[in-house]
Amino acid sequence: xxxxxxxxxxxxxxxxxxxxxxxxxxxxxxxxxxxxxxxxxxxxxxxxxxxxxxxxxxxxxxxxxxxxxxxxxxxxxxxxxxxxxxxxxxxxxxxxxxxxxxxxxxxxxxxxxxxxxxxxxxxxxxxxxxxxxxxxxxxxxxxxxxxxxxxxxxxxxxxxxxxxxxxxxxxxxxxxxxxxxxxxxxxxxxxxxxxxxxxxxxxxxxxxxxxxxxxxxxxxxxxxxxxxxxxxxxxxxxxxxxxxxxxxxxxxxxxxxxxxxx
Numbered sequence: 001x002x003x004x005x006x007x008x009x010x011x012x013x014x015x016x017x018x019x020x021x022x023x024x025x026x027x028x029x030x031x032x033x034x035x036x037x038x039x040x041x042x043x044x045x046x047x048x049x050x051x052x053x054x055x056x057x058x059x060x061x062x063x064x065x066x067x068x069x070x071x072x073x074x075x076x077x078x079x080x081x082x083x084x085x086x087x088x089x090x091x092x093x094x095x096x097x098x099x100x101x102x103x104x105x106x107x108x109x110x111x112x113x114x115x116x117x118x119x120x121x122x123x124x125x126x127x128x129x130x131x132x133x134x135x136x137x138x139x140x141x142x143x144x145x146x147x148x149x150x151x152x153x154x155x156x157x158x159x160x161x162x163x164x165x166x167x168x169x170x171x172x173x174x175x176x177x178x179x180x181x182x183x184x185x186x187x188x189x190x191x192x193x194x195x196x197x198x199x200x201x202x203x204x205x206x207x208x209x210x211x212x213x214x215x216x217x218x219x220x221x222x223x224x225x226x227x228x229x230x231x232x233x234x235x236x237x238x239x240x241x242x243x244x245x246x247x248x249x250x251x252x253x254x255x256x257x258x259x260x261x262x
Contacts, residue, residue, distance in 0.1 A: 030141055031135055031137075031138065032090065032091060032136045032142055032143060033089070033090040033092070033093060033095075033096050033133060033135055034088065034133070034134040034195060035090065035096060035132070035133055036085070036086075036132045036134065036202075037085070037086040037088070037129055037130070037131045038083050038084075038085055038086075038130045039083065039084040039085075039086065039129055040081055040082070040083055040127045040128045040129070041081075041084060041126055042082070042127055047082070047084060049115075049116055049119070049125050050084060050116070050125050051072075051084070052116070053113050053116035053117075053125065054084075054086070054257075055257075055259040056113070057109055057113030057116070058109070059072075059259065059261065060108070060112070061106050061108065061109035062088060062103075063261075064106065064109075065095070065102055065103070066095065067088055067091075067095065068089070068261060069089070069143075069145065069261035070089075070260075070261050070262070071085075071086065071256065071261060071262030072084065072085070072086050072257045072259065073087075073157060073254035073255060073256050073257065074254065074255055074257065075252050075253065076156065076253040076255050077252065078252030078254075084126075084257075085159070085252075085254060087211070087262065089195075096133065130202075130203065131202065132199050132201065132202025132203065132209070133200050133202060134197025134198055134200060134202075134208075134209060135198050136195060137174065137177060137183075137197065137208075138178050139177060139178040139196065140183065140193055140195060140196050143194060143195045144193055144194055144195070145194070146192055146194060146262075147192075153215075155213055155214065155215060155216075156214050156216060156220065156253060156255055157194070157211055157213055157253070157254040157256070157262070158211070158212045158220060158251065158252070158253055159210075159211050159254055160209065160210055160211075160212075160250070160251050161207055161208070161250040162207055162248075162249055163204050163206070163207040163246065163247050163248040163249070164206050164207065164247055167206050169206075169244065169245040169246075170198075170206035170207065170208065172241060172245045173242070173245040174198055174208055175242075176236070176239075176245070177196060177208075180236055180242060181232065181236060182236060185227065185230055185233050185236065186212075186227065188230065188232070189223055189226040189227040189230050189233075190219070191212050191223050192212060192214070193211070194210075194213050194262070195211050196209075196210040197209050197210070204248075217253070
């Protein structure tokens with residue numbers, strides 16, 4: 001059902017991140033890769049078959065492939081199109097590149113997802129899928145599970161995508177997070193990172209994306225206020241080389257589905 005055609009792991013390995021690489025780590029080998037999917041729906045009334053498929057077939061199958069935890073979200077605030085967001089963490093490029101072919105060899109998946117996978121052109125499960133592939137930042141090489149997820153309590157997430165006007169500007173913004181100390185200021189002010197990713201393939205490049213977790217919107221507003229008023233952020237935001245590196249910001253508040261693993 002997916003419209004993406006996977007490239008081989010060898011070909012993808014040639015997509016070099018903007019962040020600094022070393023001989024020991026030529027393509028972020030010790031960092032995770034993230035796929036962010038946006039399932040565009042005709043309307044939310046048509047979302048149930050997709051939710052049933054993801055819950056009963058797709059997520060268990062991805063977990064059997066070692067791809068976990070998988071997050072599935074709806075947008076509380078953000079783009080107006082009816083969209084279901086899905087976040088998949090991959091331990092390697094090979095895992096990403098071969099996931100589809102491995103799924104199609106999984107009989108449990110094919111059986112559990114048969115009704116959805118065989119939907120007709122007249123009654124599709126979704127309109128389109130938009131997908132981005134990211135590599136984790138050096139500063140946060142692995143996904144960090146929020147406490148609320150571990151405790152299975154109420155939570156909200158914030159997805160922010162920072163576009164830049166050039167690759168040089170995008171690299172400087174990544175450096176600001178990794179080396180400038182912005183991630184550490186996040187932590188000090190209660191902004192709990194789940195992941196930071198540099199987009200390798202996807203729309204509106206160059207860009208980076210990150211996901212934050214909050215107990216609720218009240219905590220979210222307080223933490224952001226603490227961040228913008230923090231003296232270390234006030235200093236960092238005035239560093240000349242980091243100014244003018246972001247040309248557009250997309251901000252989406254997400255709520256997890258009942259079966260989301262994040």
